[in-house]
Amino acid sequence: MVREARLDPEVEVLWEDFHAEVNVTSEQLRSWLLTRGSGEESFGPNPSLDLPEPGRQILAVLRKRKVDLTPEDIEVMRDAIDRIRALTEARPKGGTSDDEWRHSLLDLGHDILVER
Numbered sequence: 001m002v003r004e005a006r007l008d009p010e011v012e013v014l015w016e017d018f019h020a021e022v023n024v025t026s027e028q029l030r031s032w033l034l035t036r037g038s039g040e041e042s043f044g045p046n047p048s049l050d051l052p053e054p055g056r057q058i059l060a061v062l063r064k065r066k067v068d069l070t071p072e073d074i075e076v077m078r079d080a081i082d083r084i085r086a087l088t089e090a091r092p093k094g095g096t097s098d099d100e101w102r103h104s105l106l107d108l109g110h111d112i113l114v115e116r
Contacts, residue, residue: 011074087104
């Protein structure tokens with residue numbers, strides 16, 4: 001039964017880990033993704049407001065309550081944690097001044113400049 005999985009201690013830990021790694025608010029992530037997805041073509045007569053993936057999926061999870069998680073959400077959370085940790089472990093020599101690296105993390109909802 002899905003309800004039992006929602007109360008699973010493993011999901012509780014995953015929820016905490018996800019929110020520790022995704023350290024921006026849903027509104028901050030949404031604003032960032034809109035900026036990233038708004039390339040030059042978006043400022044024409046028919047703007048595209050599509051949010052880039054996987055940020056859109058992460059944003060959807062951020063807006064949910066723990067009890068409303070689906071199995072797909074749980075996979076999104078695991079993937080986000082893995083991606084964020086891999087990127088932070090692969091910190092470039094330029095560190096926070098490396099815009100491409102920092103932006104890759106922001107796309108996942110992690111701002112490297114936010115103190116833990």
